[in-house]
Amino acid sequence: MTLDRSVSSKSRILILGIGNTLLGDEGVGVAVIDHLKTLGNIPGDVELLDGGTGSMVLLEPMREARRMILVDATADGSPPGTIHRLVPRFSTDFPPSLTAHDIGLRDLLDTFYLLGETPEVVLYAISIRFPQEINFGLSAEAAAAVPRVADQIRLELGF
Amino acid sequence: MSNRIVIDPVTRIEGHLRIEAVVENGVVKDAFSAGTMVRGIEKILKGRDPRDAWAFTERVCGVCTTVHALASCRSVEDALGITVPKNAELVRNLMFCAQYVQDHVVHFYHLHALDWVDVVSMLKADPVATSKLAQSLSPWPKSNPGHFAAVQKRLKSFVESGQLGIFANGYWGHKAYKLPPEVNLLAVSHYLDALEWQKELVKIHAIFGGKNPHPNYLVGGVPCSFNLEELNAINTERLTHVGSLINDAITFVEQVYIPDLLAIASFYKDWGAIGGGLQNYLAYGDLPTRSYGDPSSFLLPRGAILNRNLNEIHEVNGKDANEIKEYISHSWYQYSGGDGVGLHPFKGETEFNYTGPKPPYEQLDVGGKYSWLKTPRWKDHAMEVGPLSRMLVAYAKGNTDVKELVGVVLKKLDVPVTALFSTLGRTAARGVETQVVAHWMKGFFDDLITNLKNGETKTFNPIRWEPDTWPATAEGVGMTEAPRGALAHWISIKDRVIDNYQLVVPSTWNASPRDAKGQRSAYEEALIGTPVANVEQPVEILRTIHSFDPCIACAVHLYDPEGKQVHQIQFS
Incomplete structure (x- = not known):
């Protein structure tokens, strides 16, 4: 979260990557944010947020966005590195296997939808192998998915 | 009859x-309490720069991230004599207090209230009567009948839209729920206010x-640049914002x-006579008013209480090899010196040894190893940690x-002081702590402003920053104290x-399995004697555990594709 936002509340687009970087590929969502930062050229109304293992503290940036792109790992049994784009309407629409990475993600999503006035949400779910080892760094499959997801997001948002 | x-799982948060x-x-x-906290953080940290450790440990948990960073910085500062x-101490205290107030309030409304509050009953409440009740209890402005009617309607339409949210996984209608519909509506309304x-x-x-999330920390201080006039520094405008957030918190x-x-x-x-459990309480303490190296200056004092004897506070030393030790007699680890010994964290070993059943399974083999949590002991005593321990030591x-404040609460509830040693006492202690900490936060803020106005802006001590100044x-x-209890890092x-790094x-203190002598840890002991009206809906057990x-979020836990949790984690 940056403090001085040149763009006022509810007009920003939030790109939120979440995951536990201490658990190998579970950190792939955060890696996408880092990659987008490296590429640069981010429009003024787009906020990149490394959500890490943050839980309820993420409510504030999520509630203040008009549109949100969430990037997370999922253990859905698809080949590692598979990318799915989903448009959930409620917390119950999220894949149950969105990885846990110590984040109270289900609680976060429940309260996010309960509070209402939710922005448009798009979820990029990246399939990972399950379970993951305690390790810092990505597998080859997850690492290969990172620029692909970043490119799709850039295409979707036109930057 | 025995059931x-x-x-599994017990936690309302994941x-x-x-x-x-x-x-x-x-x-x-x-x-029997079993956790799947597998600690492998040392595997990641070994060989790294100690000055970077905080940034890794901060990510072991999504709930108390800042306290892990604090404990990590302090461990390095302690090792190197920094x-x-x-001002750095004050900023750390402000971060600490903000986390406590936020975490305790979220715990109460989001994680614990629904053990006592029946959200379905709320739909039957009379908004006018709820408004009268609210206004009799507090000057909080959101209390007119229209407000409560709107909350009722909002939750009704939430459920009707097919979403479950907080309505999921409840034992609604259980006879252990005793609140009138109006109190239930009031609590749910405040649950929404609390989230905002x-x-x-x-x-x-x-x-x-x-x-x-994951704010920056710094070994030797805090990474804050204060300049009251400078646009890009922490200036008057930002400090004014902090001041108003603190007032809103109070x-x-x-x-x-x-x-x-x-x-x-x-x-x-x-519930003031249920769920007491262990009679020993441990607090490392925190909130130094002089410096971290001077525990006598802590607003939350350090100490241990044995056998509920509040007349004697024992000294606690984290470095003494005979005080804090971890046992693995019932944990899925092995020690090179045998599984019956206890190891001080400086000598800590993390060698996995899973001997449990292959999941999914019906029951754990509680006679043998049955948890991924090690069992910490203080001078071989099982200790409870958390707000109750901190408030008892402070008291x-x-x-x-x-x-x-403890006196006021006991008087208002008209319960004896012994009611503190209970499930109710634990929940009340958290409230007491929140209120005193919110006020202390204001005090720390005022001290910081005074220092800055006097031109004192130093936030970093560069001594021993460079590795060539370190001993071999x-x-x-x-x-430190995480909101849920004593936390320490050993480096x-x-x-x-x-x-x-250990x-x-x-939650290792509270949720661990039995030790080598068979002594239960806090959760296991607190459940003994708890009434359970309906074994299919054991809300009473949740009350005490919650x-x-x-x-267990400093834990590593994973879910299988159906969203069910699994107990075995693979390590290379």
């Missing part, structure tokens, strides 16, 4: 805790830590949280703010990199 109840309770004639006779500047408010409060972390706690806590507790006074040490070997411990530095987290604010 074995298995509750976490990984399993309770097996043996119920006979409607009462818990025995209990004292942080006064807490997201503002945590901006304090972003202001001082540069970002949130208002919310005094006008919403505490009145709700007392109103709800008054219907459940019988026994004569802290006037704590003594006064060094050991340190960083002690060994060799040749300027991390050689060993965390002992609050009163500890379980969070």
